[in-house]
Amino acid sequence: MAVQVDRLVQIYTVDGQDVAALSGVSLSVPSGSVVALVGPSGAGKSTLLSVLSGLVPPSAGRVLLGDLDLARASTEQVDALRGDKVAVMVQDIDRNLLPYLTVRENVALTAPPRLRTAIRPADALEMVGVPEEDWNSPIDAVSPTVRQLTALASSVAPDPQLLLADEPTSSLTGDEARRITEALRTVNQERGTTIVAVTHDVDVAVGLGGRIVTIRDGRVGNDSTSFETTEILVGEGGTVVLGAEFDGDFPPGTRLRIERDPANGAIILTRVEELR
Template identity: 40%
Template sequence: MPAIEAVDVSRTYQLDGVSVEALRGVSLTVQQGDYVALVGPSGSGKSTLMHLLGGLDRPTGGRLVIGGRDVSALSPPEMATLRNETIGFVFQAFHLLPRTSAVENVALPLVYRGVPARQRRERAAAVLGRVGLGHRLDHRPNQMSGGEQQRVAIARALVTEPTVLLADEPTGNLDSVTGAAVLELLERLNAESGVALVMVTHDQEVAARARRRITMRDGVVVADSASDSPTTAAGTSDDDPADAHDRPLAVDQGRPATLVPAPSAEPRFASGRGPGHPPGGSGGAAGATGRLPHPPVGTGTHPPVGTGTHPPVGSGGNDS
């Protein structure tokens, strides 16, 4: 099962009586364990697409399947649960609670799962250890550097052991050295834990390192270096039907997404690495059985899990 599947997805915003077609028929599949760089000029629809892929927003047209579930069939609380179980978000502006300790920021998404407080702290501390912040557990984000804050945000995104990590310009607020370290961390987590990584970037070097590049322009995908989704270029190259047949399996990088091993059978986090985890204790078993069927969403006191404060765009508007 692909992690996320979008088929001919569109998103039109209504702004002061004017329609803005931010996405105009996007089709793509995010495979388990994928590493995708999403590039394109400002305003091309990258953030809109990220919000849809992460279930923060819903398409106005087309079909979107996240973790095997068609989002059009889901109620707002079901969407929130799906996000909590499947998706981790990392934003350019971190979106941490500034006066709450790092470990509590990271543990927050587990509150919605009904994980007991002590386990929450243990799991959050273990993930902070994985991002190199085991010595900063009780520091507050407003006492931390930008690079440290982004690592806290990455830990918060990962504490729920999501299938997909969506990062919208995660290094955009960081200097180049710090940004490179954050990027290395994301790549390492993708390689080690098998979490699929979809990252918006303006950095061509970064994009070149990804296993797959998707290029957007004016609300459509104009290039996708993986050829696993034949509908990818729908609407942009339909004047050349031969193209679809001649397209090589792996356009570049020699690794078609269809050959990415399914990481779901592996532990997401090596249990030997983090302190305080019994073997397998951080694995799917605890997560699967410890989940509340309905997290207490819509209480108004907490943002959707793992997202910190809402992003500025399409912040789950259909959900509230």
């Protein structure tokens, strides 16, 4: 499912004051593509995901999910979309999972056989790489990584056309985070699901293998489709401050180069000191 956002403004009212969380975001996400949304805390990333999920009506501007204009759609149309074509994987995955059920039952919950498009729970679990020996374990008894993969499997079991993921690797790092990133790529490749994922982790943003779009002060900053090569400098506290804004595991002062692999369009991130 394609996503088209034009001049989206999102205003929250706090103590009688209007606060603009998004001040004119325009973004075009082609059907079947992957976009990582990165940016500093408070930039508006989660707000953008909330609008795309249909939970928060746009204050101004236009948001198209497929050919449905969210500002003009009825509540029934938006609800039907979310129950079927659009899936949301929230940051606190325990809100996606029921503690007293097994891994497989948690997935079966979101993909009842009456749902025509549903993927069988076993197939969804296999696709995202949950080891078979965990399928009948209570969800509380499995590792945090398997819980996260199960949350992903239950999000994708209805076979959505659009998956919105808020911090899909949550508190995981290194190889554990990479298992989630690979699972997301597999879902995109096998099912053609459009994925928009918010992440703070530069490895995850790059590992997703798609576009990286920076949101800063409620606007789109860098868009990796708009550059061939750029260098970014990791600032105090691990925040990358030149060109794009990440919050990775890189020590302050590290200079990183982002470029595109001309062969396959993939994004390559290299430490500049390693280039010498």
